[in-house]
Amino acid sequence: MSRFIVRRLLSIIPTLFIVVTLSFFLIRLAPGGPFSREKKLPPEVLQNIMRKYHMDEPLINQYFRYLGDVLRFDLGPSFRNKDHSVNDLIGKAFPVSLHLGSMALAVALFLGLSVGILSALNQNKWPDYAAMSVAVLGISIPLFVIGPLLMLAFALQLKWLPTSGWIGSRAGWATVILPTLTLMFPYFAYIARLSRGSVIEVVRSDYIRTARAKGLKESVVIWKHVLKGALLPVVTYLGPAFSGIVVGSVVVEQIFVVPGIGRIFVQSALNRDYTVIMGDVIVYSIILMGANFIVDVLYSMLDPRIAYK
C-alpha cells in the first residue's frame, strides 16, 4: 500500500512539469503581451520594463529562470497588479476558492447520496420520479444558466439573499448560499443518479439477501451493507466531480463576484498577465492531481479487489 502511495505521488511530478512547460510556451507564443495597451508606451520605457522582468532575454533562458523560481516556490511578480506578487494574490484568493469548492462538494455529496438512496428505496414511486426529474435537470442545465437564474429569483426578485460578494462583505455568511447552491447542483444531480443506480443493484445482490436472512434489522442492512457497496461508484466519480467543481468555480466566482482564484484566472487570462496565469494553472493542477490521488487511495481502501498497481 505504501509503495503504491509513493509511486502514485511521484508520478505527479512529471505531469506537473509538463503542465508548466506546456502552458509557459503556449502563453508566450501568443501575439501581444501584458504591456501591449491601447496607448503605446515609449520604446525606452518598454525596453526598461522588459529588462526589469528579464523579458528581453531569449525565451529558453526565461523558461529555465521561471522553472528555478517555481522550484523555490516563488511564482514571480504580477505584471498588471504592480504592488502584488503572484504568491500574494493567490495566497489571498486560494482560501476563498477552497472554502467555496469544499462546501459545494460536501453539500453535493450529502444531498446527492441521501436523495439517491431514498429514491432507490422508493423505486418507481413518486418521490423517485420527482428526484430523478430534478437530477436530469441538474445535469442538463449549465452552471452559468443556473447561477444567474437563482440570482434573479432569490436575490433580485425576492431579495432574500445578497447578489454578490463573500463572507468579508457586509452581508456576511448569507453571501455563501447562492454560489454554493449553484456550484453543487450538477454534481448533486449526478451523485444522486449514480447512487440510486448502485443502491438498486446492490439491494438485489446475494449478500444483502443473506444479511436479511440472518434477521438483521432493515436499518442495519441499509447502513452497514448497502451503503458500503453503493458508495463505490460515487467514490470513483469524486475525481471528475472535484475537477468539475474546480473548473466550475471559475464561472461561479465570475457570476457572484467571489474573490477567489477562478476570478483571478479569468482576469489574468484576459489581461495576458503571464505570471499570474502560470501560477494559477500550477495551483489548479496540484489541486486536481492531489484530488485524483486521494480518490485513488480511497477507492483501493473501499474495494480490496483492486490491486495496488
Next chain:
Amino acid sequence: MPLLSKNKAEAVNEFNQYVKPVSLWADAWKRLRKNKMAVIGMWIVGLYLAVTFGAGLLPFYSYTDQELLHANLPPSTRPAGRVAIERLELRRGDILLAMQASSREDLKRDLDRVNEDLDRIRFELDRDPVHKRVYLLGTDYLGRDMLARTVYGGQISLLIGIVGTITAGLIGIVLGAIGGYAGGWADNLLSRFVDIMYSLPYMLVVIIIMSMFKDSSNATVLGIPLNIIILFFAIALVSWLTMSRIVRGQVISLKNSEFVEAARSMGAGPGRIVFRHLLPNTVGIIIVYSTLQFPSFIMNESFLSFLGLGVSAPYASWGTLVSEGVQGMQLYPWRLVVPATAMTIFLFAMNFLGDGLRDALDPQSKNRS
C-alpha cells in the same frame, strides 16, 4: 425443409420455424421506440436542427439589424411600434414624477430624449413597416429580435457541437484503434499521453488558448472567423481522450476473438481487420458516447463564450446570448430567460436521447449510472 432454404432473409429458430433475422440496429430501434422520453428527445433535437439550420428559409427577422427605437422591448404579440410607445409613455410618467421631487438637470435631458423618441415613433408608426414587426420573444439592448438571435445563436452552438463531436470522434477512434490493436510500445506511448492529458486541467488550457487569440477575432479563414475555428480545435483537441480510451478497450477485448482469427487466417491485413472487423463491432458504443458528448461540447463552448473568450460579435452563440442577458436581467429578464430556456430544453432532450440510445444499443449497461 427449412434447413435447405436458400433465402437469406429467413432463418430458423430452435423449433425449426421461419423467423425474420433481427439486426442489431432493428433491435435497438425497437427498444429505443419504446422509451417515451428518448422519442420525445429525438423529436425535439430534430426540430432544433431543422429550425436552426433552415433558419434562412423561415420568416425570421434579421439577427443583426439594430433598431434602436425597439431596444429592450418585452415579449409581446402586438406590433413593436405600439409596445415601444407604451414603454416610452411609462418612462415619461416616471421622469415627470421624479422631476416633481427634484430639479436635476439630467432628468430634463432624459425627458427631452423620451419626447423626441415618442414623436419619432408616432410619426413613423404608419409610414415605416419596421414598426409593424412583432417580437414574440422581445428584443435585446440594440433592438434586435431575441427569437432570431436565439435561433441563429443555436446555429453556431449546434455547429460547434457537431464539428466537435466528429473531430473528437475521428481522432479518438483512429488513435484508440491503433493503440489497442498494435499493443506494445505504440499502445504504451499513446496511453501514457492520454493519461497525462487527462490530468491536465484541460478547460483551463482551453481558456489560455482562447485568450491568446482573442485579439485576432477579425481574421477569417474561408469566410469563417478565425476565433471560431480555433474554438473548434481547442475543444476537439482535448475531448478525444475518453473516446480513444473506450475504443482502445473495446478493440483489445475483441482482437483475440474467433472472428478476428478467422479474418487473419484468410489473409486479412491489420488495416482490414481494424476497419472492417473491429471498428464495426464498436459502432454502438461510439454512437452512444458521441450522443452523450455532444451536449458537453455545447456546454463548453457556451462556458467560454460566457467568460467572453468564445464566439465574439457579430456572431453569437447561446453562451454569448446568456452572458449578454445576465447584464440586464433585473430590468429585462426575457433577455436571459429566452436563450437560457432554449439551451436548456435542447440539452435536456439531448441527454434523454443519449440515455435512451445507451439503453437501446447496450442493454447491459442499463443500471450502471
